[in-house]
Amino acid sequence: RQMCIRDRVSTQSTWDSMLFNLSKRGFAVAGPPKFLITGCLGQIGRALIPKLQAKYGPNCVVGTDAIKPADLKLPCKFNILDIMHAKKMDKIVKDNNINSIIHFAAILSATGELMPEKAKDINIRGLEHVFDIALKHKCQLFNASSIAAYGGDKFPRESAPEDSSKLPSTIYGISKIYGELLGAYYNSKFGLDYRSLRYPVIMSSQEYGYKGTAIYTTEMFFKAIHDKKYECYVNAETKVPAIHVDDCVDATVQMLAADDKKFTKRVYNLAGLSFSAGELANEIKRYVPEFVCSFKPDFRQAIADTWPKLIQEESNKDWGWKFTQTLPQLVDKIFGDIKEAAKVKTPAKQYLSLIHI
Secondary structure, X not given: OOOEOOOOXXXXXXXXXXXXXXXXXXXXXXXXXXXXXEOOOOHHHHHHHHHHHHHHOOOOEEEEXXXXXXXXXXXXXXXXXXXXXXHHHHHHHHHOOOOEEEEOOOOOHHHHHHOHHHHHHHHHHHHHHHHXXXXXXXXXXXXXXXXXXXXXOOOOOOOEOOOOOXXXXXXXXXXXXHHHHHHHHHHHHHOOOEEEEEEOEEEOOOEEOOOOOOOHHHHHHHHHHHOOEEEEXXXXXXXXXXXXXXXXXXXXXXHHHOOHHHOOOOEEEOOOEEEEHHHHHHHXXXXXXXXXXXXXXXXXXXXXXXXXXXXXXXXHHHHOOOOOOOHHHHHHHXXXXXXXXXXXXXXXXXXXXXXXX
């Protein structure tokens, strides 16, 4: 059974046309969507909150993260939550009538290799808590996956299909494969409305204080502006698929609202575009001609080398997502956003807890 949810709060909201499909085996929501976002202080979570509020109303989101800096203001209700504390998470879901959980809390690939036991706790055991609570409260569950789920030498790195072999070599990638398989199982076995996107590298117009494997794609812009030089920790030929955080958020919102009867799988690639570190540096020189980028690979090079250079996607034919952007357009957007942020004196750095580094 499909249920169309009508906006009872804001006449400008558009969610009366949304099919909120928690429909199999009793997974049906009889009210407006109420989202819980774990890891909401991360790069994607911070951008997603206002998009959801614009679509579904100001009170539709409850954000959680392991810490909250005292000087950080959020536009939604917020709870401090360690993802390992299942009882507290359960109470937040119950007390706030949550019917959709968006799970971002994770230790990313580079840091995960430096602290694998911590990554195993957060990325696997914490994920299991999320699944159990989503099932208990009959919530829709969106769990972010990643191109780090790919790995091994049995898939075409030049252009990896959605369903090609995935043998990741990092604890982060392994945890993403585990989440994908667990989601498919919970959907088939229990009817959980599970959906997931394999995110490519996410680029931003804001400077973030973490050191993920591909943060060079954002860091390079700010080093060019501030220092006119940058030592990149992957080689110039390293290619990765990437997308701007705004487009990533748009795809996520669209997938959350999509009719899951059109899905042919529970996890889809989000392809973005593909470019090398050297190509990005050359594009940045259009804005900062004196910029000099050198390349000195560190341990993150080996991680990036396990990822596909480009990923194929089937979301267009299944639920209508479309993305058309070139590298020059992407670079134009980021520099344009940085310029606008400077006009209103937006803080350059955004806060991130250990969960996101």
